[in-house]
Amino acid sequence: MNAQQPYPMPVQAVLDELRPLLGDRLSTSLAEREQHGHGESYHRSQLPDAVCYVQSTEEVSCIVKTCAKYGVPIVPFGGGTSLEGHVCAVHGGICIDLSRMQRILAIRPGDLDVTVEAGVTRQQLNTELRTSGLFFPIDPGGESTLGGMAATRASGTNAVRYGTMRENVLSLTVVLADGSVIKTANRARKSSAGYDLTRLFVGSEGTLGIITEVTLRLYGIPETISAAVCTFPDVASAVNSVVSIIQYGIPVARVELLDARTVMAVNRYSKMTLDEQPTLFFEFHGSPAGVAEQIEQTQAIVEENAAVGFVAAADADARNALWKARHSVHYAMQSMRPNGRIWSTDVCVPISQLTPCIIETEKDLAQASFFIAMVGHVGDGNFHLGLVVDPDSKAELAEAEALNNRLVRRAIALDGTATGEHGVGSGKIKFMELEHGAGAVNTMRLIKQALDPQNLLNPGKILPGDKASEVGLSLLAGEALD
Structure with missing residues (x-):
């Protein structure tokens, strides 16, 4: 377990109930817990107490019901490619790995849509679609799962023409915090029937429910x-x-x-x-x-x-x-300092404000003491910095934090956002009220409380106020929680 634990943690009782269901797909080995305690960023690994490799929506539902019964936190895990600490187990608990849910359930060429399980990657889907003359255009890079891409509202290089996951998800199957299963919409291209639950869960980062199936728009391969x-x-x-x-x-x-x-x-x-x-x-x-x-x-x-x-x-x-x-830029940047880690940031501003934002940012880059590179999906006002820092250097981490703070505040002042596509995770919680205002953040808290009253679904992510998530910067330099 993690050192600081505000939750009741009868993990053993959960494991005892789940072993007959999962068998060797339930692991408590240190190696597998470490693999699932971090993404691909500078954030220090925070380990779950166990990893469950699921194969169906029904298994996810059973695990969630069991965790809810005992008050044990749950962290969903897809491809492990996230960049803002999304999969760090801030309070320990059970990691649900959906990467083995890889069935393509239905391809409907006549409707230009497809339904897949959450563990299918965009590369796998496009390989399957190749003979149909269709493709799915959202490409954030890396071997990202489509469930994870929906959960983080991902986009990528094609967003300037085809939009983001927000525009391309038609419907979701979601397991809620009590283990119940809902479908957020039918496949009609538009609807005025009730609240838009699909958009509520797209970008919720596993804090409101666990996405197990995704229905997506498809496009014809260009001539x-x-x-x-x-x-x-x-x-x-x-x-x-x-x-x-x-x-x-x-x-x-x-x-x-x-x-x-x-x-x-x-x-x-x-x-x-x-x-x-x-x-x-x-x-x-x-x-x-x-x-x-x-x-x-x-x-x-x-x-x-x-x-x-x-x-x-x-x-x-x-x-x-x-x-x-x-698409290999992340690893190219990191190769410039083999023992370094990438502190990646991804602000987005209105297109008319892109030039002044980048010009001011370049002044910061010129004064940095470590390697920094800039890359961007500039067609939609989104750009990234790759700060290649020594994760054991408190001085470099402090410098990186200050540079990142200036960048984010600059973007928000230009009516932009702290994150164009990486998501909030635990890394950008502190900017939520600055960007949205206290009233909007409180409204988000009400939604979270209504859907997850025990705060078991990926706790310590997105919303300010979770003490364990607020110690993130001390964790970067390898300090343990007391």
């Missing part, structure tokens, strides 16, 4: 896909180009910013030969004539903004290599 790379003398010129492209209504599918440090890291890690200058990656979808027009319009705009080069790449292999390198 033509083309990519382009464009370099600039400075980041401001690149961002100004993107703002103009979006304001002109050019329907780019992807537009990604990499600053010079990111390009350097990508070249080393992915064996690329890109010019180490601020760079935009583009992708265009549509008919041959439509894509040609998008490229022509985009090239004209970037050249007006001092673009150094604009190289189109219609070849599929070259295009795939480009996006594979982009």
Whole structure:
């Protein structure tokens, strides 16, 4: 168990009741608990007391009912790719690993939708869809599960054209805190019937219920896909180009910013030969004539903004290599300091405020004592910093925290958000009232209390006021809770 425990914790009683159901799919081994006590970020691992590998909604329901009976906390776990401490077991308890729920339940080409279990990954789904001429466009990177993507309201490089999980989830099957199972909606593309429960659970990070099935929108694979790379003398010129492209209504599918440090890291890690200058990656979808027009319009705009080069790449292999390198940016940044950990942040601002926000942020980067790189889904105003810190250095962690605080406050002051896609987890709880106001946060608390009165579902996440989640920064430097 974790050292500080405000909950009654008869974990042994829970384990005794669950072993006949799960057998060897119930583990208390230290190695498996450690694997499930963290995501891929700087947050210190906080271990659950046991891990349950589930295979059905019915098993999840049974586990939740048992935990509710004994007052034991529950932490859902998908691919383990989260970046804000979502899966850290702040109060110990039972981790429910949904990664083995990998059935694709129904593909409906005529309706352009699909229903999958929560453990299916976006890569698995798109492999299955390939022969149908359809695809699912949301791609946050990593081997993310679709249940986890719904729980964190994920997006990614295609969001500028296809939206986020919020726009692409039609319905969910959810296990509530008492173990009951609900379906949030039918498959109609619109409805005015009652509260929008689907949107309530999308982005709730496992704090209101555990998502076990997801029904998603699908799209036809574009007739033509083309990519382009464009370099600039400075980041401001690149961002100004993107703002103009979006304001002109050019329907780019992807537009990604990499600053010079990111390009350097990508070249080393992915064996690329890109010019180490601020760079935009583009992708265009549509008919041959439509894509040609998008490229022509985009090239004209970037050249007006001092673009150094604009190289189109219609070849599929070259295009795939480009996006594979982009999706490996997290690991490329980390490779610049092998013993470091990435403190990743992801603010989002209105598109008109993107240039001033990034220009001010660059001033902070120039003064940092450790490697920092910038990358962004700038077509929707979202950008990330990868702060590569020594997790054992209190000085570096304090510097990173101060830089992150300035960035988030800057974004919120520009009518933006503390997190465009990573979610709140435990890492960004302290910004919730600043962004939403006390009244809105109190309304969220009322919803949480109504759906999870014992506060057993992923406690210590999203909402301020949980003392165990407020010690997060001391945990970063390896200090134990007293």
